[in-house]
Amino acid sequence: MNRKDFIRVSGRWMMFGLLAMTAGVLLNRKQVGSKNACRVGNYCGQCKILAGCSLPKALKYKENEKE
Numbered sequence: 761m762n763r764k765d766f767i768r769v770s771g772r773w774m775m776f777g778l779l780a781m782t783a784g785v786l787l788n789r790k791q792v793g794s795k796n797a798c799r800v801g802n803y804c805g806q807c808k809i810l811a812g813c814s815l816p817k818a819l820k821y822k823e824n825e826k827e
Contacts, residue, residue: 804810804821
């Protein structure tokens with residue numbers, strides 16, 4: 761393998777890695793606030809995404825905070 765082939769193959773693997781990382785971030789971002797289980801647990805007050813969360817626990821917590 762010469763230098764030109766090495767650079768070409770390395771570039772392909774780097775592009776593949778970047779694509780996989782981007783897909784992982786996007787898929788992970790879509791799961792937040794959906795019907796999935798909460799990642800923070802029972803600590804809604806410390807959650808960074810509480811304002812946009814639609815889970816029942818979070819809705820109950822937000823309503824209790826209004827009172």
